[in-house]
Amino acid sequence: MTVTTPPPALEVQGLRKTYRRAFGRGGHEALRGMDLHVPAGSAFGLIGPNGAGKTTFIKSVLGIVRPSAGTVRVLGGSPEDPAIRARIGYLPERLHLPGTWKSPAFLATVARLKGLKADAGAHLKLLERVGLSDAVDRRIGGYSKGMRQRLGLAAALIGDPALLVLDEPTDGIDPMGRLEVRRILQEEVKKGVTLFLNSHLLAETERVCDRVAILADGRVLREGRLDELAKAGARWRVRFAPGADAAALASEGFVPAGSAREEGVYTVDAADVAVLNAALDKARSRGALLTELKREGADLEAVLVGAVGGPGVAA
Numbered sequence: 001m002t003v004t005t006p007p008p009a010l011e012v013q014g015l016r017k018t019y020r021r022a023f024g025r026g027g028h029e030a031l032r033g034m035d036l037h038v039p040a041g042s043a044f045g046l047i048g049p050n051g052a053g054k055t056t057f058i059k060s061v062l063g064i065v066r067p068s069a070g071t072v073r074v075l076g077g078s079p080e081d082p083a084i085r086a087r088i089g090y091l092p093e094r095l096h097l098p099g100t101w102k103s104p105a106f107l108a109t110v111a112r113l114k115g116l117k118a119d120a121g122a123h124l125k126l127l128e129r130v131g132l133s134d135a136v137d138r139r140i141g142g143y144s145k146g147m148r149q150r151l152g153l154a155a156a157l158i159g160d161p162a163l164l165v166l167d168e169p170t171d172g173i174d175p176m177g178r179l180e181v182r183r184i185l186q187e188e189v190k191k192g193v194t195l196f197l198n199s200h201l202l203a204e205t206e207r208v209c210d211r212v213a214i215l216a217d218g219r220v221l222r223e224g225r226l227d228e229l230a231k232a233g234a235r236w237r238v239r240f241a242p243g244a245d246a247a248a249l250a251s252e253g254f255v256p257a258g259s260a261r262e263e264g265v266y267t268v269d270a271a272d273v274a275v276l277n278a279a280l281d282k283a284r285s286r287g288a289l290l291t292e293l294k295r296e297g298a299d300l301e302a303v304l305v306g307a308v309g310g311p312g313v314a315a
């Protein structure tokens with residue numbers, strides 16, 4: 001029996017996008033040679049500071065924005081091929097909805113635009129799935145921001161797409177709603193759908209995705225499995241016996257971490273055990289006596305700050 005591996009859900013090489021200014025006066029380079037490989041069936045998160053190029057990237061792989069250079073393959077084909085497009089569910093960052101319509105009519109139109117037959121029963125089920133069954137008789141114009149997002153998600157799910165590209169899917173959705181959306185996304189991934197998520201909410205990305213890429217200034221700085229990236233940026237919590245010289249420890253990279261009652265508790269960042277032991281040796285050579293050591297691991301925020309640097313990057 002031969003097992004055929006599906007093509008990567010997304011494959012991008014040397015992707016560049018320069019937004020031209022009016023009258024040919026130079027331009028702004030939003031993507032500066034991006035390479036990315038998104039395996040089929042993965043739950044992939046794209047994170048990075050404001051203006052990093054995340055939305056430009058998504059629009060390029062969907063054929064909405066024409067790249068200045070580079071190659072893009074989506075589900076093994078061209079993003080401009082209607083047959084490929086029909087297999088993608090997309091939730092844009094800014095969703096334009098017809099305010100005077102009701103949601104079933106909107107979903108019927110989305111289905112037709114995707115070249116599918118409008119299936120009223122299936123659409124009602126989708127609206128129920130995203131928690132909108134009580135709102136089907138209301139005009140979309142009266143929906144809250146969270147309800148609009150839910151409707152956008154229902155539209156993205158039409159036709160059982162193989163790839164879901166979601167730009168800030170939980171924007172405006174309350175915590176309980178986020179939980180529901182996360183459950184829906186996890187169900188889709190379990191079915192074998194590839195999820196490509198762009199979210200400002202790192203906790204959201206962390207809970208849903210198994211791989212992430214960090215984009216900054218139009219380039220991918222880091223990419224990989226979430227657990228591997230977190231391991232690489234490992235943080236350790238250490239406790240020294242009372243009387244340790246705080247200033248000496250600070251100069252060796254130990255940051256006070258405990259509350260006032262927890263004297264002697266510090267964190268230290270060390271990529272591997274050799275680096276950790278070198279830091280501990282330095283601490284001991286300055287008279288500090290280790291009493292406790294615990295791995296904290298890095299959360300996604302720490303990984304992002306480690307890659308991009310500085311505060312104010314949690315975008």
Ligand SMILES: Nc1ncnc2c1ncn2[C@@H]1O[C@H](COP(=O)(O)OP(=O)(O)OP(=O)(O)O)[C@@H](O)[C@H]1O
Pocket residue numbers: 019028029030048049050051052053054055056057315
């Ligand atoms: N249509 C456009 N014309 C000119 N410049 C643009 C256009 N769209 C985006 N840019 C610029 O390209 C860069 C990348 O923007 P993009 O929206 O892709 O970033 P982003 O990572 O999605 O940001 P955010 O997290 O703030 O949504 C920014 O400097 C932005 O100002």
